[in-house]
Amino acid sequence: MPIINFLHTFTPSPILFSLGPVHIYWYGFFIVLGTLAALTVALYLAKFYGIKVDIIIDLAFWLIIAGLIGARLYDVGLEWSYFSSHPLDIIKIWRGGIAIHGALIGGLIALWLFAKKYKQSFWQLAAIIVTGLPLAQAIGRWGNYFNQELFGYPTNLPWGIPIDLANRPWQYLDWQYFQPTFLYESIGNLLIFIILILLQVWFIKKRTLRVLSHELLVVSYAMLYSLLRFSTEFIRIEATPIALGLRWPQVVSLLIVAVCIVYLMLKFSKRHKPAASS
Numbered sequence: 001m002p003i004i005n006f007l008h009t010f011t012p013s014p015i016l017f018s019l020g021p022v023h024i025y026w027y028g029f030f031i032v033l034g035t036l037a038a039l040t041v042a043l044y045l046a047k048f049y050g051i052k053v054d055i056i057i058d059l060a061f062w063l064i065i066a067g068l069i070g071a072r073l074y075d076v077g078l079e080w081s082y083f084s085s086h087p088l089d090i091i092k093i094w095r096g097g098i099a100i101h102g103a104l105i106g107g108l109i110a111l112w113l114f115a116k117k118y119k120q121s122f123w124q125l126a127a128i129i130v131t132g133l134p135l136a137q138a139i140g141r142w143g144n145y146f147n148q149e150l151f152g153y154p155t156n157l158p159w160g161i162p163i164d165l166a167n168r169p170w171q172y173l174d175w176q177y178f179q180p181t182f183l184y185e186s187i188g189n190l191l192i193f194i195i196l197i198l199l200q201v202w203f204i205k206k207r208t209l210r211v212l213s214h215e216l217l218v219v220s221y222a223m224l225y226s227l228l229r230f231s232t233e234f235i236r237i238e239a240t241p242i243a244l245g246l247r248w249p250q251v252v253s254l255l256i257v258a259v260c261i262v263y264l265m266l267k268f269s270k271r272h273k274p275a276a277s278s
Contacts (some may be wrong), residue, residue: 001086004159007180011162012146026146034136035064041132041197046205056117059125063112064085070106071098078248099264100137100229123214130221131196137225138189152235154177157214159183169237179235188228194275196221216266219260226253226260 003163016024032132045057075098076090083090111129115210148167154160168175170246196217203213222229230253233246241248 007161008177008182009161009162011164012148014147021148025143027143030140030146031144034139035060037131037139038129038136041135042128044072045128045200047129049128050124051120051124055118055120059111059114063107063129066110067103067108068098068106070109071103073100073101074105075099096231100182101249121214123218123229130218131194131200133221134189134192134196134225138186138193141182141186141189146182150181150236150238152181152232153237174238180234181236184232184235185228188232189225190226190238192221192224195224212267219264222256223260226256227251230257259266 008060008095012026014027016026016029018024026273029224036232042056042060043053046053054238058117072090078099107129111126112122115125145161148163151161151163154175155177157177159180161180161183162176163178165173168178172178200219203217230250234251236247237266247252
């Protein structure tokens, strides 16, 4: 396949183009492109919920700011041993270092505050946002490719990607090709987006745009992405804290899945609980 041959032979540069001393990075380009794609999906879905465009635009601003702050702080916390010695690097987000779990935490807080401030339905807004979110993630992962980061173990597979010597972990200096973890996550996120958009269409056609359907969409995203992230962590090799014999993102992913299962069990048990006899 052409894309496989391209990935196997092309060595990317993190810089998209330069304007004198100013560099525009691929990483930022894909982050912006993914954000615009998710916003487009949200604006389209908002029509079926009767939500004004201004509400979604304002919410997007809140989510972008809170998501970036949360994502960066989360990553800094995980790599505090480095950032404590290089504090100026904390602001250099164009080099990478944006953690999705941190973005979700920041975005969740911002969404709750926004819904409360403007008297909107939290679950309704969340259902709209999470539908396009995996599309944004699928696009954004290509920024990691151009930064040559978040790759997996060395491989001889024909779709292995070349990594510059300067970006290889010291224990793998003799290897040239590595697992394209970014590609696996990008494809997985794209599949999650397709599943969620199909669920949205089904709920809309069945006219079941109720709170329960909103919650199911949010929980579906949380569980599907967590399972995807848990799986890809087995082949990622960048340093991360280890807990219970698992990489930290795997622990967080399992916690999210567990919380979602408990939430659904409690939710459905209440719906099917027989009414008390008088």
